[in-house]
Amino acid sequence: xxxxxKKAIRVRDKxxxxxxxEPNETTMTNxxxxxxxxxxxxxEAKKKFFDDKVASCNSSSNLFQAFQEFCCPDKTATSxxxxxxxxxxxxxxxxxxx
Numbered sequence: 001x002x003x004x005x006k007k008a009i010r011v012r013d014k015x016x017x018x019x020x021x022e023p024n025e026t027t028m029t030n031x032x033x034x035x036x037x038x039x040x041x042x043x044e045a046k047k048k049f050f051d052d053k054v055a056s057c058n059s060s061s062n063l064f065q066a067f068q069e070f071c072c073p074d075k076t077a078t079s080x081x082x083x084x085x086x087x088x089x090x091x092x093x094x095x096x097x098x
Contacts (some may be wrong), residue, residue, distance in 0.1 A: 005045060008038045067091055 012034040019027040050070065057063040065087060 002045065005038070005041045008034065008041055013037050063092075064088075 007061070015027070015031040015034045019031040053066050053069075054063070057066050071087075
């Protein structure tokens with residue numbers, strides 16, 4: 001989470017309090033715009049994180065470790081029994097497609 005997301009969350013929370021205290025169309029519209037902005041910023045940050053993580057994989061073992069982090073964050077990358085081979089292959093095909 002970066003500074004711009006934290007700032008947007010604070011603005012959203014302030015607007016939420018205002019919209020509850022004074023429920024009218026303007027305050028609700030402002031809150032909804034701020035809420036949508038926060039969601040957009042978080043989605044973009046997640047996408048950038050995952051794109052950077054995959055781009056930094058320079059070997060198949062690094063790619064497999066990254067895949068394990070995405071799919072099974074609570075499990076270690078060494079336990080390969082939790083990975084479905086077909087699911088992993090489809091993941092790799094998505095990365096290869098232009």
